[in-house]
Amino acid sequence: DVKVTQSSRYLVKRTGEKVFLECVQDMDHENMFWYRQDPGLGLRLIYFSYDVKMKEKGDIPEGYSVSREKKERFSLILESASTNQTSMYLCAARRMMNTEAFFGQGTRLTVV
């Protein structure tokens, strides 16, 4: 199985800060994803990358950007953190379209 590692398990940031969430996978998978999970709303897709430097907006991209300069790393950037971005963030990787996706351990971000 692929190993997906997120840089932090817990993170506390201040309003207005620029925040970087890092995700690394070890199997040279093409597809990578960022989701956020909120009570009552479930998991929602923020961004999807289907290859290096390639990205697609998901359902809730506002306030976020992403970077994928190398295949193994997919970064989620909060340009100016706000309290409504307090959430659980989950990264996933998948070899290609019709294959199994694997998730990282998640990052609980609190913006104060």
Place this chain on the structure above:
Amino acid sequence: GIQVEQSPPDLILQEGANSTLRCNFSDSVNNLQWFHQNPWGQLINLFYIPSGTKQNGRLSATTVATERYSLLYISSSQTTDSGVYFCAGRNQAGTALIFGKGTTLSVSS
């Protein structure tokens, strides 16, 4: 995109009981997966099951793609089975997995 409906939303069981969780899709899906979210929030892969039946120990899953549903069976439940179970799928035109809202399972001893 597709709609994913999971039932029941909550399930309370005594240890040793069996249960069936259901996932309905509004459109035909590929990449159907079942996950268990552990207490620390990580999604653990249970099954990748676009069609057919698979078994892994006390857990098994069946997907009937033509009827747009999947079932997860848990037999002889244990307290460690507690947590939230998600199904997710991708339709033909989509790229990422779309998740249901989950079934929260509580198993007591």
